[in-house]
Amino acid sequence: GGLALAVVGADGSGKSTVTHAVACWLSWKLEVRTYYMGSKAPSRLSRCLYVAFRALRRGHRTVSQRVMARSRVTQAIGAARDVMLALHCLAIARDRARRYHIGRGDTIAGRVVIFDRFPTESLSSRREHRLLDGPQISAALPGSMGRVTRALASAEERMYRRFKLPDCLIVLQVTPKTSAIRKPDHRRDVLVAKSRAAGEVATLAESSGLPVNVIRIDANRPLDDVLLDIKGRLWDVI
Numbered sequence: 644g645g646l647a648l649a650v651v652g653a654d655g656s657g658k659s660t661v662t663h664a665v666a667c668w669l670s671w672k673l674e675v676r677t678y679y680m681g682s683k684a685p686s687r688l689s690r691c692l693y694v695a696f697r698a699l700r701r702g703h704r705t706v707s708q709r710v711m712a713r714s715r716v717t718q719a720i721g722a723a724r725d726v727m728l729a730l731h732c733l734a735i736a737r738d739r740a741r742r743y744h745i746g747r748g749d750t751i752a753g754r755v756v757i758f759d760r761f762p763t764e765s766l767s768s769r770r771e772h773r774l775l776d777g778p779q780i781s782a783a784l785p786g787s788m789g790r791v792t793r794a795l796a797s798a799e800e801r802m803y804r805r806f807k808l809p810d811c812l813i814v815l816q817v818t819p820k821t822s823a824i825r826k827p828d829h830r831r832d833v834l835v836a837k838s839r840a841a842g843e844v845a846t847l848a849e850s851s852g853l854p855v856n857v858i859r860i861d862a863n864r865p866l867d868d869v870l871l872d873i874k875g876r877l878w879d880v881i
Contacts, residue, residue: 645750646881649680649761649808651775651844653837655825656862657869660816662759664870665877669755673881676749678742678762680776686738686805692731699724710732725784729795732779736802739776743806750810755881761812764803772840774833778803792834813873815843815862841846856880 648665650658659679666675685693703720710717739762746756760776770782780796783789788796817825822834848857858876862869 645753645755646811647746647750647756647758647809648811648813648877649758650813650815651761651763652841652862653775653817653819653822654829654834655822656815656817656841657866658815659759659867660866661813661862661873662757663821664866665873667756668870669881672755676746676754676755677757677759680739680742680758680762682776683733684738685735687758687805689731689734692727692734696724696727696731699727705761721787722789725748725787725789725796728783729780729799732783733795733799733802736778736799740802740805741766743768756809760811761809762803762806763808763844763848764800765806765808766844766851768800771836772844774837775840775844808848808853810854811856811858812845812848813858813860813877814841815869816841817862821863823852 648742650662652667663679666677668731669675699720703717703724706717706720708712730757739794743758746758751755762776763772766772773779773782778796778799780792780799784792784796817838819831819835819838822829822838823831826834845857845859858873858877858880859874860869864872
């Protein structure tokens with residue numbers, strides 16, 4: 644049978660680098676597929692929705708400066724902007740779901756699948772844990788959700804709960820200091836939150852009773868040391 648692996652961690656932990664290196668290593672003897680589960684490779688629909696959101700956001704700012712901020716026109720544009728953002732987030736969820744289902748099909752066919760990032764909504768729906776590629780609508784629109792955006796948020800959350808954990812979860816753990824050095828353009832508070840979330844998600848997976856192998860890796864070390872550790876730990880799983 645096949646095997647599904649997922650590499651998760653905070654920004655700067657080396658998820659994509661590790662995914663590529665492990666795939667090259669395993670490809671010597673096995674048929675391997677990799678799937679990127681982040682938001683940086685959107686489908687055409689997702690890109691179009693984001694362009695529409697940015698246009699509405701820019702229009703809302705312009706109208707707010709020229710007329711009363713609470714005018715009906717301004718509120719209508721703001722509501723349309725929020726709906727477009729929610730639709731974009733839902734489209735990203737559909738992109739991930741499509742890659743997930745293709746990957747699961749590959750494992751059924753006997754291949755090794757490596758997911759670069761992975762939603763863990765099935766373990767936790769806490770907002771801080773959703774920073775690791777989970778549902779985003781509720782967090783993106785706090786206190787301003789209307790009936791339509793609430794319905795879209797519910798649909799997004801249901802979609803993410805359908806993601807079953809892989810056979811093996813490789814958790815790359817880095818300190819916020821290391822993340823900041825590797826990703827100096829990122830907000831430090833977000834790096835801190837994601838670093839903490841990665842450790843907490845690993846603990847939840849270990850205590851869940853689900854059939855998932857959790858491999859914690861100290862990713863503060865040089866890449867060669869990290870890869871050697873991962874290969875040694877994976878050897879027992881495979």
